[in-house]
Amino acid sequence: MLTNCILIFEEMAREQGLTLTEARSVLEHDAQMVIDGSVWSKWRNGKRTPPAKVVRLINRYIAGAVLGNLGLEADEEVAVLLADAFSPPPHQ
Numbered sequence: 105m106l107t108n109c110i111l112i113f114e115e116m117a118r119e120q121g122l123t124l125t126e127a128r129s130v131l132e133h134d135a136q137m138v139i140d141g142s143v144w145s146k147w148r149n150g151k152r153t154p155p156a157k158v159v160r161l162i163n164r165y166i167a168g169a170v171l172g173n174l175g176l177e178a179d180e181e182v183a184v185l186l187a188d189a190f191s192p193p194p195h196q
Contacts, residue, residue, distance in 0.1 A: 135157055164187035166187075
């Protein structure tokens with residue numbers, strides 16, 4: 105499932121005219137961490153699991169895009185609620 109989220113994130117980036125590097129840069133900024141190509145590749149190929157905060161952010165991006173594609177208002181609060189429902193619990 106996590107690999108699917110990564111692939112969907114990559115596809116969304118392409119649809120928005122972003123390169124993978126640009127999309128990763130946005131994710132790095134929002135997650136406040138460095139994500140190099142090697143780590144990304146391991147996540148993408150299912151060899152490593154992304155941190156919960158990264159999964160939550162990716163799910164939030166996906167939820168917002170899905171709402172927008174359905175013609176619904178991509179309200180940030182709703183996107184967060186949807187992302188939280190499909191994400192692992194945050195580390196305490």
